[in-house]
Each structure stands twice: as C-alpha cells, then as structure tokens.
Amino acid sequence: MAAEDLRVEAERRGEGVEVRARAFIAAPAALVWRVLTDYERLPEYVPGIAKSRVRERRGNHLRLEQSGEARFLLFSFPIEVHLQVTEAPPDTVVSRSVGGNLRRMHGRYDLRVDATRGGVTLVYAGLIEPDFDLPPLVGVAALRSMAEDQFRAMVSEIERLAAAAPR
Numbered sequence: 001m002a003a004e005d006l007r008v009e010a011e012r013r014g015e016g017v018e019v020r021a022r023a024f025i026a027a028p029a030a031l032v033w034r035v036l037t038d039y040e041r042l043p044e045y046v047p048g049i050a051k052s053r054v055r056e057r058r059g060n061h062l063r064l065e066q067s068g069e070a071r072f073l074l075f076s077f078p079i080e081v082h083l084q085v086t087e088a089p090p091d092t093v094v095s096r097s098v099g100g101n102l103r104r105m106h107g108r109y110d111l112r113v114d115a116t117r118g119g120v121t122l123v124y125a126g127l128i129e130p131d132f133d134l135p136p137l138v139g140v141a142a143l144r145s146m147a148e149d150q151f152r153a154m155v156s157e158i159e160r161l162a163a164a165a166p167r
Contacts, residue, residue, distance in 0.1 A: 005022065005023060005024045005121075006021075006022070006023035006024075006151075006152065006155060007020075007021065007022055007023070008020075008021040008147060008148040008151050008152070009021070010140075010143065010144035010147055010148070012140050013127060014129070015103070015129050015130075016103075016104060016127050016128055016129030016130070017127070017128050017129075017140055017143040017144060017147070018125075018126070018127050019107075019124065019125070019126050019127070019128065019143075019144075019147040020124070020125050021122075021123070021124040021125075021147070021148070021151040022121060022122065022123045022124070023121070023122050023151070023155045024114065024117065024119055024120070024121045025119050025120050025121075025122055025155060025158050025159060025162070026117075026118060026119040026159075026162065027119055027120060027158050027159065027161075027162035028119075028120075028162070029090060029091070029111055029113050029120050030090070031158060031161055031162055031165070032111050032120045032122060032158055033089065033090055033091075033111060035154065035157055035158045035161065036093055036109055036111075036122075036154070037087060037093060039052050039053075039054055039062075039064055039085075040052055040053060040054060042066075043068075045153050045156070045157045046150050046153045046154065046157075047146075047149045047150065047153055048068045048069055048070060048071065048079070048146050048149065048150060049066055049067075049068040049150070050067055050068045050069070051065070051066060051067045051068070052064065052065075052066045053065050053066075055082075060086060060087040060088065060089070061084070061085070061086055061087075062084075062085045062087075063082065063083070063084060063085070063098075064082070064083040064085050064095070065081070065082050065083075065100075066079075066080075066081050066083065067079065067080045067081075070142040070143055070145070070146040071142065071145075071146070075142060077130070077132070077142055078101070079100070079101065079102065079130075080100040080101045080102075081097050081099070081100035081101070081102050081105055082097065082098050082099035082100050083095045083096065083097055083098065083105070084096055084097075084098045090111070091110060091111040091112070091113075092108065092109065092110055092111075093108070093109045094106075094107070094108045094109075095107050095108075100131075101130065101131050101132055102128065102129060102130055102131055103129045103130060103131040104127060104128075104129040105126070105127065105128050105129065106126055106127055107124060107125065107126030107127075108124070108125050108126065109122065109123070109124050110122075110123045110124075111123075122154075122155065122158075124151060126147075128143050128147070130143075
C-alpha cells in the first residue's frame with residue numbers, strides 16, 4: 001500500500017524550520033492512533049530516533065524523552081529533546097519541548113476520519129528550532145529531510161500494520 005496525497009513541506013522560519021505534512025491512509029482511526037501514541041516503539045521504525053522513553057504519565061499528559069540525530073549528506077546534528085505531550089483521544093496529539101538541545105519544538109498531529117474513502121487523513125504541523133548553530137543551507141535541509149523521513153516512516157508503519165490486520 002502507499003499513502004495517498006502524502007505531502008511534506010518545510011521552510012525556514014527565523015532560526016527554525018516550520019513543517020507541515022499530510023497523508024491519507026487507508027487504515028482505521030484506532031490503528032492510526034495506536035501507532036501515533038506508541039512512543040517507545042518509535043526507534044524501531046522512525047529514522048533519526050535512537051531513544052524514545054515515556055518518563056511520566058498522568059492521564060492524557062506525559063513527559064517524553066527522545067534522542068537521535070538529523071543527518072544530511074555528510075553532516076549530522078545530534079538531537080536531545082524532552083517533550084510535554086498532551087493526548088486528546090481520539091484525534092489530537094500536541095507536544096512541545098521543555099528541555100534538551102532544541103530552543104523550541106512544538107508539534108500537533110490531527111487525525112481526520114474520512115468515512116467516504118474509508119481511512120484517515122493524518123495531518124502534522126510543527127516547528128523545530130535548534131539551540132545550536134544551524135548552517136544556513138545544510139541545517140535547514142537536514143531538518144527538512146529528517147521531518148519528511150520521519151513522517152513517511154510513521155505512515156509506512158501504519159500501512160504495514162493495516163495490511164497485516166485480519167479483514
């Protein structure tokens with residue numbers, strides 16, 4: 001399977017990179033939600049994430065620690081982030097950095113059920129602003145590439161699980 005209408009856009013905003021992504025996925029909303037919120041499995045299939053650990057959970061709020069790197073050509077940028085995540089089941093996950101080597105990072109996933117087409121449009125919007133020097137062209141390209149690779153990997157994992165699910 002291949003996600004329909006998969007689009008990832010990224011552009012420089014001041015010292016950071018603004019990312020917007022969306023894809024229609026022929027999968028049930030419950031499966032999309034399960035993959036999206038299974039934070040500790042992310043290193044298994046998302047490139048650039050080496051570690052993802054839930055450190056604290058209180059209801060729909062949690063504290064998440066992630067580490068990894070953004071790579072582009074021969075360049076590599078380490079990323080360490082502590083996120084405050086708020087889940088609003090069944091369709092929204094919002095996160096923002098509260099520590100690590102990112103000056104600012106915030107993101108929002110929205111699941112939009114499309115009963116007519118029999119699936120979900122997954123929408124992401126966020127901003128990544130490192131707390132380290134970001135070379136003007138290479139740094140933006142690295143963050144753009146990382147965001148696109150990670151979104152595609154999330155969509156691919158959802159599709160893989162949907163294809164393996166009993167009908």
